[in-house]
């Protein structure tokens with residue numbers, strides 16, 4: 103909570119600086135400021151694919167993750183250690199979807215040589231195989247919050263390793279499953295990863311530190327070229343250096359808001375801050391809905407009309423005047439969007 107209070111204090115400073123953008127509704131203030139692009143946001147739209155190794159229901163026109171020599175070296179969206187010899191050696195695109203139960207991942211990997219894996223071979227490390235390793239840092243605000251469902255490690259690695267036809271896939275924990283299949287240029291992977299493996303029930307707007315690591319074993323090459331790997335998107339290995347998955351609504355945006363306190367008194371004031379990512383197309387923010395958890399508390403809206411452009415992150419901050427006739431109790435804040 104101390105962290106949130108510091109954040110609120112700094113954002114209220116921003117509110118002062120960008121005061122000309124503030125829109126007032128009675129005594130409430132809601133300020134919206136553009137804060138950057140979505141370079142480090144991995145957008146995830148809702149959907150429930152059939153996980154069968156066929157990627158027919160996926161589109162890769164705008165992949166959530168694109169791992170190529172260019173994106174790693176020129177766009178500086180990740181690291182390589184050691185680096186592949188080019189996109190034919192190792193490159194990939196990946197896409198994600200989510201529903202109330204699972205995060206789904208599909209990846210098309212280009213790999214010039216597959217390390218065949220038989221049913222008799224013990225799996226061992228994902229880095230000893232051609233693998234798509236999915237890494238999460240389940241955030242404390244979800245794993246220790248009201249939607250927590252299971253205790254999980256600080257760092258979750260799931261090795262989605264290629265396996266030969268007739269062999270079994272790598273066993274994964276917590277109900278996670280995947281199918282891998284050979285293609286003319288490498289292999290594909292399709293996975294179903296229950297949110298219980300990340301320790302919480304999901305909600306639109308959730309942000310989860312995340313990266314993919316593509317591991318490549320080429321057994322027929324000289325010793326110094328038999329292994330290479332990409333990690334993307336990431337600026338490093340700390341939780342704040344990873345990119346973040348953002349769970350979006352069907353219209354392609356996601357928001358999370360933090361209030362200074364969850365319970366309010368009539369006539370009091372409530373500070374808040376938060377972010378909105380807009381991934382797909384322009385949307386119109388109408389304001390903030392303050393929704394009481396009990397029916398007696400009522401609901402009201404603070405106007406904050408603003409068009410939000412795609413490809414951008416926005417910071418919201420402000421303070422709400424709680425009406426004198428509002429009921430006491432717990433409230434949640436929700437951004438309201440409309441035409």
Ligand SMILES: [Ca+2]
Nearest residue numbers: 191213214215
């Ligand atoms: Ca290769």
Ligand SMILES: [Ca+2]
Nearest residue numbers: 215216319320
């Ligand atoms: Ca390989």
